[in-house]
Amino acid sequence: MKFSRRKVIGIGAAGALGALGELAGIGIPLRVEAAGKNSPPSPHLPANEKGSQPLVLTVLGKATYGQTPEAIEAFNGLGSTQVAARHSFIEAQLHPQQISDAVCEHKITQLGLVSLNKDLAKLWADYFVEPNRLKDEMKDAPPKPGAPPVKMKDFNQMKIQPAMETEAATWIRAVYSQRQVHEILTEFWHDHFNIFAYDGNQAPVFAHFDREVVRKHALGNFREFLEAVAKSPAMLFYLDNFVNQSSNPNENYARELFELHTLGADNYLGTEDRSKVPGFAQKNPLGYVDGDVYEAARCLTGWRVDTGKNTGETGSFAYVDQFHDRFQKIVLGRQFPELQPPLKDGELVLDLLAEHPGTAHTICKKLCRRFVADQPSEVLIRSAAQIFIDKRKAPDQLLQVMRFILSSAEFSSGSAEQKLRRPFESAVALLRATGCEFQPSEKFLNIFNRAGQRRFGWRTPDGYPDTKEKWGNTTAWLEKWRLANQLMGGKIEGVKVQLTAISDHLSVKSPHALAEFWGNRMLGMPLSPNALKEVTDLLAQGRDPMRALPPVQIENRLGPAVALIAMSPQFQWRG
Amino acid sequence: MILVQIFLRGGCDTLSLVAPIDGPDRKHYEDARPSLKIPISGSNKALPITSTFGFHPAAKALQTLFIEKRLAVIQATGLMRPTRSHFDAQMMIETGATENRGQLDGWLGRYLTLSQAAPKAIHNSHSIEAVAIGAQLPNSLLACNKALVVNSLSGFDIAGGRFQEDQRAALRRMYGENSNPLLNQWINQSATETLNAIDEIESANPGAYSPTGGAQYPGGEIGNRLKSLAQLLKMEIGLEAIAIDMGGWDTHKYQGNGGEGQFARMIGELSGAVEAFLKDLDSSGKDSIGSRVRVVVLTEFGRRVKENGNGGTDHGHGSFMLALGQGVNGGKIYGTWPGLSSEQLFERADLKVTTDYRQILSELALGDRLMSEAPKLFPGFVPQKATGLV
Secondary structure (H helix, E strand, O other): OOOOHHHHHHHHHHOHHHHOOOOOOOOOOOOOOOOOOOOOOOOOOOOOOOOOOOHHHHHHHHHOOOOOHHHHHHHHOOOOOHHHHHHHHHHHHOOHHHOOOHHHHHHHHHHOOOOOOOOHHHHHHHHHHHHHHHHHHHHHOOOOOOOOOOOHHHHHHHHOHHHHHHHHHHHHHHHHOOOHHHHHHHHHHHHHOOOOOOOHHHOOOHHHHHHHHHHHHOOOOHHHHHHHHHOOHHHHHHOOHHHOEOOEOOOHHHHHHHHHHOOOHHHEOOOOOHHHOOOOOOOOOOOEOHHHHHHHHHHOOOEEEOOOOOOOOOOOEEEOHHHOOOOOEEEOOEEEOOOOOOOHHHHHHHHHHHHOHHHHHHHHHHHHHHHOOOOOOHHHHHHHHHHHHHOOOOOOHHHHHHHHHHHOHHHHHOOOOOOEOOHHHHHHHHHHHOOOEEOOOHHHHHHHHOOOOOOOOOOOOOOOOOOHHHHOOHHHHHHHHHHHHHHHOOOOOOEEOOHHHHOOOOOOOOHHHHHHHHHHHHHOOOOOHHHHHHHHHHHHOOOOOOOOOOHHHHHHHHHHHHHHHHHOHHHHEOO | OEEEEEEEOOOOOHHHHEEEOOOHHHHHHHHHOOOOOOOOOOOOOOEEOOOOEEEOOOOHHHHHHHHOOOEEEEEEEEOOOOOOOHHHHHHHHHHOOOOOOOOOOOHHHHHHHHHHHOOOOOOOOOOOOEEEEOOOOOHHHOOOOOEEEEOOOOOOOOOOHHHHHHHHHHHHHHOOOOOOOOOOHHHHHHHHHHHHHHHHHHHHOOOOOOOOOOOOOOOOHHHHHHHHHHHHHHOOOOOOEEEEEEOOOOOOOOOOOOOOOHHHHHHHHHHHHHHHHHHHHHOOOOOOHHHHEEEEEEEOOOEOOOOOOOOOOOEOOOEEEEEEEOOOOOOEEEOOOOOOOHHHOEOOOEOOOOEEHHHHHHHHHHHHHHHHHHHHHOOOOOOOOOOOOO
16 A cells, blocks of 8 residues: 555544644754764754654654664655654555565575474474474484483474574564564564463464564454464463363463453453443443453363374364363353354454453553553543554554554654663664674673563563563663673674774764764764763763874774763663 | 562462361362372372471472471462452552552562661661562562662673773763753662662672572572572672562463472472572571571462363462561461362352461561551551461
8 A cells, every 4th residue: 555645634634633733733843954874863953852852763763673874864855844754654664565675684584594484384393393203212212322412402492493583583673674663563562462482382383473473463453463363373372272172171361361462451350240340231341350251261162273193283273173162151241152153252252352442442552652651641542542443344453553653743742751762672772873783693692681671581471561660670771781881892793893984984083073973873863961071081081072082092982982872861762 | 677578470379389188178179189189198298287288299498497487388368359360469469559550669668668767776878778689670669769670690780891980980970860950860860779789789799609508509590589689688788678589380281290390390499499598598607697587478379279171270369478587486377277168269269368468468577566557568458466477
């Protein structure tokens, strides 16, 4: 679909967009001049005052993994005003498949991540069946004299290869992909439908979950997304529904389906009797209770994974009717008759959950929290939720919700300090802004993972938290700061730092000039005066800050100076 | 006193840790748990602590501590407002909220405030008073601005090489109070706390750590965390409130019985780690830290009495707490046992809650100030007479 400006405005006029004061002027004083590759975007931008930074920085800050000179230039080239450029940017980003991403794809190809594009059956065969076969073979065979002993750990390493390769590709995409909004959304939905990727039977099939479930549906239809998750082997394994059967119900998945994937804890009314929930008699209950979870678990019995030798051992979704509870049920006030056709019970549960207004509110609240502010306004959430509800049948329902949120006045006019960068965002923003040549080496990941946000590494199904209080702790700060120094130190395998080359064009390479240049480069705007002074002083080491530094001192001091910018207050926020 | 909370995340299965071994409930238990029951004979039999209850066989160290009267068990504890949601239950327990939203600070943070208001011999002159060991701040310390999160003491610096001092001084000024008035004060405060922690830990010079007293920590999350905590405590930096998490208790499938399985492995780790921790601290010289530490172990709920068909258990209600260390009257089971017959269960499915978790936390935290201060520790809570636990 081609971008149509009229269409965007049309939504604004018809929906809540207009009511929120959108298009009434956002108070952006000037268009940022297009920036060359090696020059700061503009030395004349206003300093960081609350609420008045250029729109380009807000958009790139909140909807991408961080500005770069190239990203600012591209954004500004999209329209004659900042507002027009934002519209074009959003529209283009919401159609990621139409954006060429050759550089990023090439980087991924270079890494030789063999599991990424394998289909489910192949993933299962190569990373589950095969390691198990080798393990059995080893158990049966007498140890070969002189041969190095094979460890159980090696088989487990084989099994988690698809998870680790997805992790590596995720890093590359975050740093290099042109489809930045899609990447941020992919992270959002991975948190929302969280799976711990690195053990259990979900590890061998995790590449499928990332590719065919999360990435495929991130801008699609929520009901279809929900079903893709429900039928994905990774989720069936992670939340145990693969063993949920009529004789032995297991309610783990059903519970999190209600509490985390759809209605949310806000709509959980506890252990109440179902008939006492307001709206129950009208088949329109306000929220859910344990009774709904139990009955939904019954509806989802027989939803399994084909792991049987007789059925081909395909590792794919399988519905086994004889394990399904065929009797009548009541979920969210609706009667389900007995003996429904295969899959019908479970699909009806997904229908009811996807269409419940509580789900719309919960999902939109989380999206607004991710993209706008830790505490988004209720009016924004409700307006987004109304679109979620109105467009529930649309194949691009989530795209339309995102278009609304990203076009809202609240998204663009809020202060620059609403979203603290989580550790992953911090690291990626640093790699992007400093123009490092980057590959996610094992050494790099080991250092990064200390900060507590390994991708796909959150064990419980609620996903990484998304408010600043949860990430403003000592360890998160310390590890962010450590990482900045370690990366800029240039000694981490896979991270090629080229600071001196990037600022080599400066005519006078004085501490002051270098600090000013790198401040602009890292932030897209000038450093605050006191931070500028600190960075300058670190470079000058007591000498005249206006005099050119000899090359050897630039080599020694530029890394710590740029790291200090990455540690400074301004760099901590997402635009 | 140093209060250590070990939170078992995911809902630890009470009936596998403290199982009925005799009396009418043994029969109910065996009926409900045909494959998961802890046996009462054979090599994996329960370890008796009273005539009717026994610990899981992997909890040998806990049994020893119980016999030595250092460890107390409180049965059928939990939330008076039932919920089977992990996240609701944890949030309510940790903040003390009586609805699932409301109270927005953690109980351990309030404990710290109360403890500092109380008269005591030596006043804390250090900056590190509360710490969570791990990567995240648990809600027990939510909104406590004195709480640090420490993952590991090795590498507790900013790795700045020879410019590290310059950088730290620069950061202090950049995040100083009036240096960036346009910026959020929150960020100044939280960054400055981190700089203070770096200074404090640097001056205590942690270095490589060797446990004392022959303590051998098991590998794994809880062993590593308690070891880091012992190291921190021995630095005598003034810690008073500590939160440690141990995850992995949400055993919906294959949890195992007495002999093997996930539950046995984890309870073995917990038991071994607690034993090593106490040994390590007891041997810390005069005025041993061990004599000042009080530990409480809790979880958000117990699990369904009847096992599910996948060798696991689903979310339940009543659970347990363990208390040990300074002043704890151990060797005894506290709390009213509600029984396991169908009509004695909550919703005919789960162990009932007969003791409000707030009663136990208040007794452990407040001692003889229970009646006067429990309502401050847990707003809206009216304590019962002390159980004699401390």
